[in-house]
Amino acid sequence: xxxxxxxxxxxxxxLMEYSAENLVPFGPIHPSLKEPEYxxxxxxxxxxxxVIPRIGxxxxxxxxxxxxxxxxxxxxxxxxxCGICSFVHSLCYGQAVEGLTIFQVPKRAEYIRxxxxxxxxxxxxxxxVGLMGHWAGFDTLFxxxxxxxxxxxxxxxxxxxxxxxxSMNAFCGVRRDMPEGMEKHIVERMKFMTDRARYYRExxxxxxxxxxxxxxxxxxxxxxxxxKLCAVGPMARYVGLRQDVRLNNPYxxxxxxxxxxxxxxxxxxxxxxxxxxxxxxxxANMISYAVENLPDGPIKVKIPPVIPAGEHSSRCExxxxxxxxxxxxxxxxxxDRVKSRQPTLANLPLALEILKGQTLADVPVVLTAIDPCxxxxxxxxxxxxxxxxxxxxxxxxxxxxxxxxxxxxRKDKA
Amino acid sequence: xxxxxxxxxxxxxxxxxxxxxTLRKGETVIEVEKDNLRNFITHLxxxxxxxxxxxxxxxxLGQEIGIMYHFSYERETIHVRTxxxxxxxxxxxxxxxxxxxxxxxxxxDMFGTGFEGNPWNDKKLLLPDNWPSDxxxxxxxxxxxxxxxxxxxxxxxxxx
Numbered sequence: 001x002x003x004x005x006x007x008x009x010x011x012x013x014x015l016m017e018y019s020a021e022n023l024v025p026f027g028p029i030h031p032s033l034k035e036p037e038y039x040x041x042x043x044x045x046x047x048x049x050x051v052i053p054r055i056g057x058x059x060x061x062x063x064x065x066x067x068x069x070x071x072x073x074x075x076x077x078x079x080x081x082c083g084i085c086s087f088v089h090s091l092c093y094g095q096a097v098e099g100l101t102i103f104q105v106p107k108r109a110e111y112i113r114x115x116x117x118x119x120x121x122x123x124x125x126x127x128x129v130g131l132m133g134h135w136a137g138f139d140t141l142f143x144x145x146x147x148x149x150x151x152x153x154x155x156x157x158x159x160x161x162x163x164x165x166x167s168m169n170a171f172c173g174v175r176r177d178m179p180e181g182m183e184k185h186i187v188e189r190m191k192f193m194t195d196r197a198r199y200y201r202e203x204x205x206x207x208x209x210x211x212x213x214x215x216x217x218x219x220x221x222x223x224x225x226x227x228k229l230c231a232v233g234p235m236a237r238y239v240g241l242r243q244d245v246r247l248n249n250p251y252x253x254x255x256x257x258x259x260x261x262x263x264x265x266x267x268x269x270x271x272x273x274x275x276x277x278x279x280x281x282x283x284a285n286m287i288s289y290a291v292e293n294l295p296d297g298p299i300k301v302k303i304p305p306v307i308p309a310g311e312h313s314s315r316c317e318x319x320x321x322x323x324x325x326x327x328x329x330x331x332x333x334x335x336d337r338v339k340s341r342q343p344t345l346a347n348l349p350l351a352l353e354i355l356k357g358q359t360l361a362d363v364p365v366v367l368t369a370i371d372p373c374x375x376x377x378x379x380x381x382x383x384x385x386x387x388x389x390x391x392x393x394x395x396x397x398x399x400x401x402x403x404x405x406x407x408x409x410r411k412d413k414a
Numbered sequence: 415x416x417x418x419x420x421x422x423x424x425x426x427x428x429x430x431x432x433x434x435x436t437l438r439k440g441e442t443v444i445e446v447e448k449d450n451l452r453n454f455i456t457h458l459x460x461x462x463x464x465x466x467x468x469x470x471x472x473x474x475l476g477q478e479i480g481i482m483y484h485f486s487y488e489r490e491t492i493h494v495r496t497x498x499x500x501x502x503x504x505x506x507x508x509x510x511x512x513x514x515x516x517x518x519x520x521x522x523d524m525f526g527t528g529f530e531g532n533p534w535n536d537k538k539l540l541l542p543d544n545w546p547s548d549x550x551x552x553x554x555x556x557x558x559x560x561x562x563x564x565x566x567x568x569x570x571x572x573x574x
Contacts, residue, residue: 056540063524064552064559099438230467230513243466249440249489313491315468315486324468324484341469345520349513392546 173300286379
């Protein structure tokens with residue numbers, strides 16, 4: 001047994017120094033992680049001394065793939081980075097590319113982009129509140145919240161035609177207009193959403209189960225640490241930093257719609273719950289305002305398929321924090337380089353920091369608290385856990401696989 | 415405020431023999447020599463309080479690897495760019511900005527550029543552990559996805 005520990009220690013030597021006795025593997029497949037990711041947790045007694053991450057289990061090489069695809073196709077590929085905040089990825093990539101052209105986005109399209117972005121934020125935050133309830137042992141909250149989430153998903157479906165991957169964005173515009181006569185309905189539903197968010201706010205402030213599992217959970221970090229570790233989004237705002245791209249560097253119609261930044265000062269998981277629920281209310285207000293003041297006009301400008309040479313970057317506030325796209329063009333039909341940075345990767349160093357000193361039982365709650373989206377972070381793959389094998393498929397291979405599987409006797413199979 | 419910051423960055427750039435290029439409103443590229451990089455970023459972080467490192471991007475420039483550090487400060491995006499030869503290593507900035515550790519590992523995985531001083535430099539972040547050492551790093555232009563699939567035995571096998 002001791003040799004085993006020694007061996008593991010040797011493995012970790014050079015990674016980080018520690019003087020603990022126990023190492024608990026957490027993941028890659030773990031009930032509290034919705035996506036495969038591996039954390040080596042080093043314990044002393046029940047307290048966590050150190051955490052060493054190993055990511056990349058769902059890496060698909062999107063950035064490489066982007067270099068081989070036309071500009072427009074990339075927009076819908078990057079939308080597949082995440083299944084929750086899909087629209088904001090295509091928006092951020094789109095903005096980076098639009099910056100290289102001379103075309104302007106019509107006002108109406110910018111407002112529609114804002115509406116979809118904020119709806120995405122509401123349903124992402126609700127999803128997260130539900131999961132927090134689940135990990136805190138309060139499944140009723142989980143079911144209530146997820147029921148209310150359907151309200152927003154229905155609205156998204158009514159506008160875009162899809163629940164998850166909206167495929168709403170296009171270069172310099174959006175592909176679908178707002179359906180006529182939706183305004184009143186949306187405002188009504190947003191009012192309902194605000195009421196529900198207020199109610200949940202009351203629950204998390206008074207309900208014993210939630211208080212015990214969230215208050216003072218997560219090691220206290222100072223603003224300085226958060227800044228040093230370059231955390232983004234709610235993970236920066238929950239210690240009082242006024243960091244929000246919507247405020248600092250407005251994009252789409254954010255400069256024109258009244259927006260109030262939400263910050264907290266407590267710096268624990270409870271603060272994150274309050275912050276995200278308050279953000280839902282703020283988002284609902286923004287949507288109501290945008291819908292009522294939606295300008296008339298075209299929703300799209302047609303742009304040529306060749307993008308002029310140059311480089312441009314764009315940042316957007318996704319529900320989990322700032323996302324960043326950098327695009328470099330050499331004037332061809334495909335990009336020379338596309339770089340995408342997702343908020344979970346930026347928040348991971350901070351998550352490892354706030355796990356230190358906590359008990360092992362709090363790991364699911366604290367890891368969920370950063371609202372991790374490991375699929376986004378890795379941006380990319382298929383993983384066969386039985387064979388312990390990882391591979392990527394092209395669309396053609398996937399098609400052939402289907403043909404071979406269902407029609408083994410067919411002549412034109414690969 | 416943000417014009418002020420660009421002026422001050424210009425001053426530091428002069429001191430460290432760096433070139434400032436304004437891409438467009440809100441975006442500035444600063445070309446820094448590899449040897450001056452740590453010095454420049456220390457000034458940027460400690461004196462000007464430009465602390466929010468967004469990410470580090472690697473670029474395949476043919477003979478060299480370009481490394482871009484993207485900082486954000488209010489409405490400004492500041493790209494600090496340096497170049498290193500394909501086989502040599504870049505200086506790590508983890509001591510100045512601890513949050514850079516994973517980004518440096520990502521560039522190391524994808525472009526093969528080492529970072530001197532990064533404590534996790536010899537570890538893989540995104541690539542599988544069994545990545546063949548003689549295969550070019552995946553984001554270099556010379557790397558071909560078909561070859562990667564072949565070498566890692568990742569071709570799909572039809573189900574029997």
